[in-house]
Amino acid sequence: MRVTLWPTCLGRQLFPGAGAAARRVLTRLGCEVDEPRAAVCCGQPAYNSGHTADAYRVAAGTLPALEDDGPLVLCSGSCTTMLARHWDDLFSGSELAGRAAAVSARARDFASFVVRDLGAEPRGMLEPCVAVYHDSCHMLRSLKERDEPRRLLASIEGLELRELTAPERCCGFGGTFSLRYPELSSAMADEKVDDALERGAEFFCASDLGCLMQIAGRAGERGVGLPGRYIAEVVDQAQASGERGADDG
Amino acid sequence: MTGSYDYAGSFAGRAGVALADPKLRAAVASATSRADGNRLAVLESLADAESLKDLAAEIRDAVLSRLDVHLDMLAETWEHNGGRIFFAAGARDASDYVARLATDRGITSAIKSKSMVSEEIGLNETLESAGVDVVETDLGEYIIQLAGDPPSHIIAPAIHMSKADVAELFSQSEGRALPEDAPALMAYARAKLRERFLSAGLGISGVNFAVSEEGALCIVTNEGNARMCTSLPPVHVAVMGMERVVGNFDELAVMLALLGRSGTGQKLTQYTTLLFGPRRASEADGPEESHLVVVDAGRTNILGTEYQEALRCIRCGACLNVCPVYRQVGGHAYDPVYSGPIGAVINPLLHDSPQAAELAHASTLCGACTEACPVRIPLDDLLLRLRRDYAARHASVTERALYAAWSRAWAGPRRYGAFSALGSLAGRLTGERSFKRLPLPVLGRWTKGRSFPGFTRSASSKEKR
Numbered sequence: 135m136r137v138t139l140w141p142t143c144l145g146r147q148l149f150p151g152a153g154a155a156a157r158r159v160l161t162r163l164g165c166e167v168d169e170p171r172a173a174v175c176c177g178q179p180a181y182n183s184g185h186t187a188d189a190y191r192v193a194a195g196t197l198p199a200l201e202d203d204g205p206l207v208l209c210s211g212s213c214t215t216m217l218a219r220h221w222d223d224l225f226s227g228s229e230l231a232g233r234a235a236a237v238s239a240r241a242r243d244f245a246s247f248v249v250r251d252l253g254a255e256p257r258g259m260l261e262p263c264v265a266v267y268h269d270s271c272h273m274l275r276s277l278k279e280r281d282e283p284r285r286l287l288a289s290i291e292g293l294e295l296r297e298l299t300a301p302e303r304c305c306g307f308g309g310t311f312s313l314r315y316p317e318l319s320s321a322m323a324d325e326k327v328d329d330a331l332e333r334g335a336e337f338f339c340a341s342d343l344g345c346l347m348q349i350a351g352r353a354g355e356r357g358v359g360l361p362g363r364y365i366a367e368v369v370d371q372a373q374a375s376g377e378r379g380a381d382d383g
Numbered sequence: 384m385t386g387s388y389d390y391a392g393s394f395a396g397r398a399g400v401a402l403a404d405p406k407l408r409a410a411v412a413s414a415t416s417r418a419d420g421n422r423l424a425v426l427e428s429l430a431d432a433e434s435l436k437d438l439a440a441e442i443r444d445a446v447l448s449r450l451d452v453h454l455d456m457l458a459e460t461w462e463h464n465g466g467r468i469f470f471a472a473g474a475r476d477a478s479d480y481v482a483r484l485a486t487d488r489g490i491t492s493a494i495k496s497k498s499m500v501s502e503e504i505g506l507n508e509t510l511e512s513a514g515v516d517v518v519e520t521d522l523g524e525y526i527i528q529l530a531g532d533p534p535s536h537i538i539a540p541a542i543h544m545s546k547a548d549v550a551e552l553f554s555q556s557e558g559r560a561l562p563e564d565a566p567a568l569m570a571y572a573r574a575k576l577r578e579r580f581l582s583a584g585l586g587i588s589g590v591n592f593a594v595s596e597e598g599a600l601c602i603v604t605n606e607g608n609a610r611m612c613t614s615l616p617p618v619h620v621a622v623m624g625m626e627r628v629v630g631n632f633d634e635l636a637v638m639l640a641l642l643g644r645s646g647t648g649q650k651l652t653q654y655t656t657l658l659f660g661p662r663r664a665s666e667a668d669g670p671e672e673s674h675l676v677v678v679d680a681g682r683t684n685i686l687g688t689e690y691q692e693a694l695r696c697i698r699c700g701a702c703l704n705v706c707p708v709y710r711q712v713g714g715h716a717y718d719p720v721y722s723g724p725i726g727a728v729i730n731p732l733l734h735d736s737p738q739a740a741e742l743a744h745a746s747t748l749c750g751a752c753t754e755a756c757p758v759r760i761p762l763d764d765l766l767l768r769l770r771r772d773y774a775a776r777h778a779s780v781t782e783r784a785l786y787a788a789w790s791r792a793w794a795g796p797r798r799y800g801a802f803s804a805l806g807s808l809a810g811r812l813t814g815e816r817s818f819k820r821l822p823l824p825v826l827g828r829w830t831k832g833r834s835f836p837g838f839t840r841s842a843s844s845k846e847k848r
Contacts, residue, residue, distance in 0.1 A: 143793075148836045172796040180786050182748060184770030184778075188790035195794035271749035304707040308747025313828045315745075318398045320832030321711050322747075351833030 135252075136204040137165040138240075143175040144343040145209045152209045152343060155370035156244050160207070162373055163254050172199035178216040181224060183310050190224055197234060206240040207247045209364065211273030211341045212309075217241040219276055243273065244366055245283040245341055258372030259291035259379060265368070266298050266335040268326065268349060270342035274302060283341050283365055290372040296333045300325070307348035323352035330360055337361045339368050388715045391738065394745045401712035410545045411535075411713040415704040418539070421648020422701055422755070428650070429640070439641050440759040442634045443695035446626075450686065453595040453628045454677065460598025464660035466673040470625075471504075474680045478509035481587065481620050484674060485515045488618065490584030494576075496602070496609035497521035498589025499537055499698060500624045500678055502720045503733075506587070517587070518579050520608040525572050529556055535714030535722065537700040538646050543713045576608075586612035586670065590623035591697070592638055593675070596631045599659050600675065603642065603652040610656055619670040621658070625677045626694040638697060641757035646699035681733040689768055693728050695758040702752035702762060708745055717742055724752035724762045731769050737777045743769035 137160055141153025157167050177193035180186070200206060208214045217238045225234035248254050267287060273279045287295050306312065306322025326349050330338050340346045340362060350362030388397045401407055426432045446453055458468045471477035485493060493515050495501065507528070510517045519528040523541040527534060530552055534540030541549070550563040553571055561571055588609050592601045600621050602609045613619045629635050643649040662669030685694055703709045703723030714722030718730045718739070727742040743766050746752075752762040774783075792798045829835055 174793045174796060174799045180790060182767065182770070183786070184743075184767070184772070184774035185783075185786040185790075186771055186774075188786040191790040192793045195796075199796070271747070271751070275750040275754060302751065303710075304747045304749035304751065306707065306747060308749070311744065311747045312833075313826070315395055315398060316828045316831035316833075317402055318395075318708065318711055319747075321402055322707055323833070347836055348833065351829070351835060354834035355832055 135165050137167050137247075138200065138202045138204060138206045139167050139169055139209075140173050140200065140206060140213075141169070141209045142213045142343070144347070148347065149209075149343050149364060151367055152364040155364065156207070156209050156366035158370050159248070159256060159366050159373060163248065163252055163256065165252075168202070170199040170202075172196075174199075176213045176216040176221075177224060178213060178220075179309055181216065181220060186224065190228070193221065193224055193234075194228075194230055197230060197237060200237045201233065202240075204240070205242055205247060205251060206237065207242050207244055209244055209366065210343060211243045211270045211277055211279065212344060214241050214243040214246075215272040215276040243277060243279060243282075243341060245273075245286050246277065246279050248369075249282040249285050255289040256286065256369050256373055257289045257291070258369065258374070258376035260293050260368075260372050260375060262292045262294070263336050264294045264296060264334050266296050266330045266333055266338045267301075267365075268298070268305060268330075268338050268340045268345055269301050270340060270345045271304050273341050279341075283339075286365060286369055287339060290369070291376075293368070293372070296335065298326075298329045298333060300329060305345050305348050307342075307344045309344065312348060319348070320352055320355075323348050324356075327353045327356065327358065327360055331358060335360065337363055339363050339365050341365050390719060393738070394716060394741050397716040398712045398745075401716045406545060406548070407543045407713055408711060410548075411542055412710050414539060414542050415706075415710055418646075418648060419701070419704040419755075422645055422704065423648075425644045425648045425650060429644070432644075435637065435641060436757050436759055439637050439697075439757055440695060442629065442637055443697075443758050444692075446628050446630060446634075447686065447691060447694050450626065450628065453630065454625065457593050457595040457598065457628060457677075460596065461593075461660065461675055462598075464598040465663070466598070466660035466675055468675045468677065470677050470679070472679050474504040474678070475509075477504045477622065477676050477678045477680070478506045480674075480676055481506060481622070482509050482513040482515065484618060484620055485510065485585050486513050488584065490618065491515055492579065492583045493517040493585040493587055494520050494579050494583040494612050494616065495524075495587040496589065496604060496612040497524050497540070498587070498622055499534070499720065500589060501587065501622050502534060503624075503680065504622070504678060506622065515585070518576070518583075520576050520580070520606075520612060521604070522569065522572055522606060525576065526552065529553070533715065533719035536703055537698050537721065537723070537725070539700070543715065580611045580615055583616045584618065586614075586616035586619045588612050588619070588621045590621050590627055590675075591642065592635055593623055593628050594631060594635055595628050597659075599657050601635055601639070602656045602658070603639070603654065604656070605647070605649075605653040607654050610654060613656065613658055614668050614670065617670055618672045618674070619658075619661075620674040620676060622676045622678060625679050625682050627697075642697055642699050645701040645755070645757040685729075685732050690728070690732055690765060692760050693725070693732060693765055695760050696725055696729070697758060698725075699757060701755040701757065705751045705755040706746075707749060707751065708747065717745065724766070725760070728760075728762055728765045728769065731772070740769070740773045740777045743773050 145153045160167050173196045177189035181189035221234045221238045225231045305326045306319040312319040346362040353360035469480050519525045526541040536542040554561045590600045643652045661673040709723040717726045730739040748763045750763045
């Protein structure tokens with residue numbers, strides 16, 4: 135299957151490992167992966183701040199780069215939500231509305247694509263470790279994808295996945311909220327960091343790079359050992375060591 | 384406590400005051416967690432809570448779409464039952480009417496059960512300046528009245544205070560040490576209030592729902608104080624927001640099934656009171672006069688707009704209890720009256736000011752409020768719309784310029800490539816994978832409390848094997 139993989143702006147600028155890992159996982163699962171180099175951003179930062187015209191300008195600039203036939207896989211539940219839920223509004227009344235709708239209809243978050251569309255359980259193995267999965271609000275409440283990422287992680291041998299005490303509570307990122315109210319946003323992240331540490335997590339895993347930046351950034355500032363990893367990175371590593379294990383055997 | 388919150392200033396400033404108060408944060412976090420846990424548990428006991436919420440939203444929408452008809456009918460049925468009704472266009476009209484009720488009759492002592500709209504119209508201040516001594520009889524309201532605080536939660540006005548805070552407050556007021564023991568503190572307040580219940584000339588209450596076909600007012604409490612306020616004094620006045628109407632008792636039953644469950648996690652509150660106007664000749668109890676004040680104060684301006692869904696609200700407080708922002712800062716960070724997600728929506732609609740408008744940003748748009756709302760107000764969508772209004776009317780020149788510059792740079796791959804190259808250069812110059820402090824003015828705010836992963840050296844996530 136031919137797949138367009140878009141690591142999104144955060145992925146390209148700040149987390150290059152996320153897109154690279156997603157590409158390797160999808161390739162191992164038999165996909166032929168293309169990356170839309172000219173795609174920049176879905177417009178969400180400005181859209182969520184009420185600057186709709188600026189959001190439109192950016193989204194309209196990116197739209198042509200995303201036009202294709204096969205599934206469009208994003209390394210972000212949040213950007214997937216922007217396409218699937220808000221592009222309709224953002225492009226309404228514009229000449230690009232039809233083209234935007236066609237792109238939106240193809241948009242899938244990485245975990246959902248692997249579990250639902252490919253019907254795959256990538257499996258693999260890791261050295262014994264304990265992790266928690268952090269639900270991003272968009273994954274959980276907009277896309278209703280609570281189980282898909284957990285199923286991906288549960289298929290990994292050696293990984294003990296624990297539930298946070300308050301998995302449904304926002305980590306305080308909220309896009310520009312994190313810049314408008316940095317102290318408040320950090321206080322919210324603290325609760326998430328504490329929750330993960332109390333559950334004995336060695337690292338946390340997320341489907342959104344914004345949450346990852348928020349929680350890991352706060353943990354880093356506090357100097358507590360709680361690295362964050364994008365879900366495809368964990369799956370990729372597990373697959374790779376699973377393959378090595380198979381070779382050794 | 385009120386003094387430290389600057390309502391002419393910004394949400395950020397007030398949030399900062401709250402964040403620096405660990406006792407407040409602990410009190411709010413534990414009370415809201417408990418309330419939300421109770422809500423979820425008791426909703427599970429319903430056969431189909433989701434369908435009931437759909438029905439409740441439909442009922443509220445149907446009322447709002449014919450609100451003029453319902454209010455006309457309410458006036459007719461309420462007057463038929465012997466009550467009097469006053470439609471107040473502004474907050475001041477409403478509070479003046481109540482003050483005149485007292486002064487015209489020479490009443491100097493009033494008792495009051497909990498009412499958020501009375502806070503909205505500044506009723507206590509108006510009464511006091513008219514020489515009427517008014518005392519709050521809901522325990523939480525009694526506490527904050529004594530403390531001189533505004534309410535910090537729609538249904539739990541003293542949520543920001545601990546038991547120890549209350550003991551200290553009561554001890555100061557009484558001039559002797561009272562124990563830090565809830566039953567003892569309640570007994571103290573009850574004894575104080577009893578004298579006032581028996582001597583007041585005016586009883587003031589809010590209204591949870593007015594039933595337009597019946598000319599009846601429904602009030603729910605857990606303390607029974609509304610019954611005393613509405614039946615002991617010779618004059619009763621009820622104050623309601625003009626949208627708080629249902630058509631009939633069937634519709635009321637749906638609302639009541641959700642109100643207690645969503646607000647306090649109770650199937651029903653301890654007391655559900657239905658009032659049908661003043662005492663009739665055949666009745667032993669009740670007031671001689673019953674007045675109903677219907678407050679507009681900006682609500683008409685919301686009807687028929689893209690914000691009308693906000694008027695569905697039944698003031699249960701579930702959105703506050705589930706909100707991760709409210710959890711950190713409590714209610715005083717928002718506004719002296721309505722706080723939390725619903726406050727962030729209705730304050731900008733009721734008050735045309737940049738201070739109120741900013742509240743639309745006091746949310747991560749996580750959507751937990753929308754999920755909790757028993758009448759399905761799409762709170763996060765409404766906040767998003769309000770942010771558009773904010774951007775158009777109140778955003779600073781700097782904010783606009785930043786978004787415009789950003790959108791020009793990111794409108795296509797060419798300039799974006801240059802932007803990435805700049806980031807990559809910054810990364811090389813510092814030679815670090817993560818920044819402790821960012822030199823850029825806006826992004827520098829990120830490193831207030833968080834490290835930053837740093838720009839990548841390559842703008843592409845092309846694999847490097």
